[in-house]
Amino acid sequence: MNALDKELLEKVADLHEIPIGAYNIRKNGEGIGRSTTANIDIVTKKDKPGLDIIIKPGTKNESVHIPVILSSNDITDVVYNTFEVGEGSDVLIVAGCGIHNPGDSKSQHDGIHEFFVRKGAKMKYVEKHYAQGEGKGKKVLNPKTIIDVEEGGIAELEMIQIKGVDHTDRVTEIRLQKNARLIITERLLTSGSQDADSKIIVELIGEDSTAQIISRSVAQNNSKQRFYFNLVGKNVCRGHVQCDSIIMHDAQVFSTPEISALHQDAQLIHEAAIGRIASNQLIKLMSLGLTEEEAEETILNGFLK
């Protein structure tokens, strides 16, 4: 791995060195490093590009890193990964894709991640997207995430796209069984002429399942963002979507909320707000000695934290 690869890895997986625990690093469509542990196995799929990540039941406090880096242009990388999170386990899974596109043609990564969070298991899934490169080549990331959470399981997702991705079309589909719990934190920043679509559909199938989605985004310059959220309550359940966007310059933000109750005891809430940075926030920070630019940056950093 060269310095650029390391930089991309740090941005998408907070990795400074080769990670401890299980990992698989994919670069320009090929695996360049893999490690498994006694409890976590990583197997290359035979029928299509991608991996099966198998976490044994009862595995506690272990992590899996599966970052993808693209450092050449004119490449379309497609992966299909399946995660089996065994009963009663408690693990951290860090995925994410870093693109450095040096040229003028497109770099694209399409990833389909499918998770089975078994009975009583707890999974934290972190997915970061980052792209850089001065060429005109578009940097495109299209992730699809499908999660089934079985009885009493917990899935916590952090989906972050902060910089450099020209186009993203993100689809997240989740199904929650009895007593299953879902927490999604989404952070998105677009600038220039970037555009980003995010679609999250959560089916609350089992009794007493709960879902909480907190989505925050900042749209700058001429960028466009489209959000679509749908909570489908099919049982006694609770769901809450909180969606906030800060709009700046000539950006456009479209937020489409949908909550669908198919059971009389489904409690579903959707809150959505789009607005510019409040002037009294800027004034307050300037009155503490920050310049207007510093104040703006501080507000955005806090908002996207």
Add this chain to the structure above:
Amino acid sequence: MLEIKDINLNLGSIDKSVNILKDISFNFERKKLYVITGPNGGGKSSLAKVFMGIYKPQKGQILLEGQDITDFNITKRAELGIGYAFQQPPKFKGMSVRKLLGLAARRPIENTELCAILHNVGLCAQDYIDREVDNSLSGGELKRIEIATIMVKKLKIAVFDEPEAGIDLWSFQKLSETFKNLHEKSDTTIIIISHQERILNLADQIIVLADGRIKEVSSKEKIMTEIAASSRDCMYGKDCMKGANRNDECIG
């Protein structure tokens, strides 16, 4: 210390502007505590915002230690040592109390110091340092954190806009002691906009601002006597000047 000369402020649109401050002049001296009081809409908060540079007066001059700061922006005035605690503080999603106070102090603050600062505004640091300054805080909690952002700075001029608003009586007692301490132990010139007797009692001088003008500048003794007299003389009746012919509903 802070001198204002012939300040005139108009707010609103060009065709419908309102004259908020009318030829106000005053010299605030170093290390003194001033309370500005007076009826709602009298121009108190607007004057505070003129000090901080949030409102630009159409006419007049502002001098800090003899330096003309009339054209200085908010940031520059903050750097020179002017601070302003908002009447209605803004909220910041994702910003912790620790981060906000660190920004105010312009340096990272150790836990022990944070503890002392929050204690002075009647908050327990353990409960608050990692809380976010957002909707999860009540109006009173937000207000106390706002006051702390001023207390944590070393200031030449500290302006507090109705610090009592939204704060319960018990906490307010603690807060007025904090103002008293700041007054006794620092060289800061303190300007508090307030209607609270406990705060009026701390003042070296009380400025009554009404209808955009300084109506009266006097000692707290005189003002307190007047307040006492006005409540003693109140007849709660039909013959009260303020409620002439309008008090029927009030007294039933």
